[in-house]
Amino acid sequence: MPDKIEIQNLSRSYSKKGGKSERFYALKDFSLTVRQGEFVTIVGPSGCGKSTLLDLLIGLAKPDEGRVLIDGKPIGGPSLDRGIVLQGYALFPWRTVRGNIEFGLEVKGIPKASRREMSDYYIKLVDLVGFENHYPYELSGGMQQRTAIARILAYDPAILMMDEPFAAVDAQTREVMQDELLSIWEKTGKTVIFVTHSIEEAVGLADRVAVMSRSPGQVKEIVDINLPRPRRVGTIRNTPEFVALFHRVWELLRNAEQSGGKDDGGIAGVSGRIHPAAVI
Amino acid sequence: MNAKIKRVVISAIPIIAFFALWEFGARFAPKGSLKPPTSVIPATLSALFSKKERLGYQTLVSMGRIGAGFGLAAAVGNTLGFLLGTYFKRLERWLLPFFRVCEKLNPFALIPIFMIFFGIDTKEKVALVFWVCLWPILTTTQEAAKSVDVSLVRAARSMGANRFKVFRSVIFPFVLPSVFTGLKLGARVAFFMIVAAETYGSSSGLGWYYMRKNALYNLNLLYGSVLYITLLAILLNYVFTRLEKRFLTWKTAAFR
Numbered sequence A: 001m002p003d004k005i006e007i008q009n010l011s012r013s014y015s016k017k018g019g020k021s022e023r024f025y026a027l028k029d030f031s032l033t034v035r036q037g038e039f040v041t042i043v044g045p046s047g048c049g050k051s052t053l054l055d056l057l058i059g060l061a062k063p064d065e066g067r068v069l070i071d072g073k074p075i076g077g078p079s080l081d082r083g084i085v086l087q088g089y090a091l092f093p094w095r096t097v098r099g100n101i102e103f104g105l106e107v108k109g110i111p112k113a114s115r116r117e118m119s120d121y122y123i124k125l126v127d128l129v130g131f132e133n134h135y136p137y138e139l140s141g142g143m144q145q146r147t148a149i150a151r152i153l154a155y156d157p158a159i160l161m162m163d164e165p166f167a168a169v170d171a172q173t174r175e176v177m178q179d180e181l182l183s184i185w186e187k188t189g190k191t192v193i194f195v196t197h198s199i200e201e202a203v204g205l206a207d208r209v210a211v212m213s214r215s216p217g218q219v220k221e222i223v224d225i226n227l228p229r230p231r232r233v234g235t236i237r238n239t240p241e242f243v244a245l246f247h248r249v250w251e252l253l254r255n256a257e258q259s260g261g262k263d264d265g266g267i268a269g270v271s272g273r274i275h276p277a278a279v280i
Numbered sequence B: 001m002n003a004k005i006k007r008v009v010i011s012a013i014p015i016i017a018f019f020a021l022w023e024f025g026a027r028f029a030p031k032g033s034l035k036p037p038t039s040v041i042p043a044t045l046s047a048l049f050s051k052k053e054r055l056g057y058q059t060l061v062s063m064g065r066i067g068a069g070f071g072l073a074a075a076v077g078n079t080l081g082f083l084l085g086t087y088f089k090r091l092e093r094w095l096l097p098f099f100r101v102c103e104k105l106n107p108f109a110l111i112p113i114f115m116i117f118f119g120i121d122t123k124e125k126v127a128l129v130f131w132v133c134l135w136p137i138l139t140t141t142q143e144a145a146k147s148v149d150v151s152l153v154r155a156a157r158s159m160g161a162n163r164f165k166v167f168r169s170v171i172f173p174f175v176l177p178s179v180f181t182g183l184k185l186g187a188r189v190a191f192f193m194i195v196a197a198e199t200y201g202s203s204s205g206l207g208w209y210y211m212r213k214n215a216l217y218n219l220n221l222l223y224g225s226v227l228y229i230t231l232l233a234i235l236l237n238y239v240f241t242r243l244e245k246r247f248l249t250w251k252t253a254a255f256r
Helices: A050-058 A097-101 A103-108 A112-125 A141-154 A171-188 A199-205 A240-259 B002-028 B037-049 B055-086 B089-104 B107-118 B122-146 B150-158 B163-199 B206-215 B219-254
Strands: A003-015 A023-035 A039-043 A065-070 A082-085 A159-163 A191-196 A208-213 A218-224
Touching (some): A003 A050, A003 A191, A023 A050, A023 A191, A023 A218, A039 A199, A050 A082, A050 A191, A082 A141, A082 B150, A097 A103, A097 A112, A103 A112, A103 A141, A103 B163, A112 A141, A171 A199, A191 A199, A208 A240, B002 B037, B037 B219, B055 B206, B055 B219, B107 B122, B107 B163, B122 B163, B150 B163, B163 B206, B163 B219, B206 B219
Parallel strands (some): A039 A191, A039 A208, A082 A159, A159 A191
Antiparallel strands (some): A003 A065, A208 A218
């Protein structure tokens, strides 16, 4: 598969509070290449610059140095070839499920009749039939999440980015959502960059896991996940292969945490007292 | 439904009690100080439609002035509020203390000054109504525009929305309920202002009518016009409360 996204030596800094010339590097020299149709997850300690990275990839922020190439071309601003599911969903509260899903289509300038047809399709895909005319506040967390995903899928971006999309839903819903995401991904063949806190989620979903270190945010190591496809996150996590990979990522993160200065307990399963093997 | 009727009945009790007390009290009050509602209300109703009293006409005059001043304030206040709260935040920070001072100026004290600049006819009344309506409308819209949920703007921008689309589909619907809140507050002060403004240097309108009944010592219509003006204010308030609610549904529910 050809390279879809090439992230080359990306740096982004912010001025520190108080200090005039001192800069804080959220990202420094960040490089990562993602192949067409690949599912890459990014895990790292909190404050390692994951959100900054996504902002740069969408084009909502500009890097100090480095560049992002998509299909070999540098990106400008935000564009409909990339979609992001933001933390906390960011659904428009005054729009119904259908209205939310059609937003990107409106931006694309698609006429009303086709918009409706397309939103119907995606409402079915994420299993929200019967809730088309509900407002976000009338939905459960999982349904809001599905709406947010459908909203992005609807305008058919080649690249799907997700910023801890399942952090706010309960464990069971999360598992269902993960499997749904995998099946959608298998059906559509999109390239996915998925940021998460959870090692289990990172290993369970990905083709490759990029482990980040903190201050400055960099790729510490990339772990290949050679687990069979199609997968179900709920069943695969009991296999010895999964446990081994989980442990590998866990160790990398622990080192990242230690080398990255003060521990603020960012990672699920790392800073806790419980050994990861006991969790799974 | 039953609960609703019950609530209406219960909240009607103090109002009924008030009128009963008024009716009763009028019989014991010193002569020439209070008229009972049974004589005030019929007198006012007939004044409303009589050719001689022309209370209906005076109402239209006042409402016209309110409409002009309020409409102008709504246009200016909302436009400024949107602009200052979104794209001109630095200008807004700079102007804010000045606005706060303007807001605190006692508008009744401004009446003579406005007379110097605008004369004593309709222009001055409209200008006063405009002035008092402007501040609540401007402030409410501006505050709401400032507090637009950043993550919604990010979401829209990430989907390739340009500035116009962000404004039309995110900022505008986000602020709209507050626009109606501002209009409601504006309408309320507009009513206070027009009566006060028409009390001085005027020959028409509800305020003038009220003062003339006072001068003529027509107790029935003096009390009647106070009651009538109150009813009009309630009606106007009701209209804007309904509008506000209509557009506020998602907001009250979403940020419960």
